Amino acid sequence: MKKIGIIRCQQTEDYCPSTKCLLTAKEGQGSLEAAGLGACEVVGVISCGGCPGKRSIMRAQELIKRGAEVIMMASCITKGTPIGFPCPNKALMLRSIRNKVGEDFPIVEYSHN
């Protein structure tokens, strides 16, 4: 079982306690099923740190230090779940995280539908 660290949108924390992302990891659904990873052990859930998302880069590194073998960018960032408003900085955030952690480090770009 892989260890996973989840990065989420800080702006959705008011009304989403990560329930579906945690279930996705526990049951290996959604992006994890699509990526062939299956169920994963969550080592941490942390927000992007707030707009414009710069803090997500150091936070991804911290999740890796704490054992994450996969980083999951939650659907609130990349799909705009649950209100249909994706992060306007999602592409830059993803690119910057990849630049920092390495192109080969596994990143799943959403959690669930």
Ligand code: SF4
């Ligand atoms: S940068 Fe994007 S993911 Fe982070 S709080 Fe702002 S809208 Fe949400």
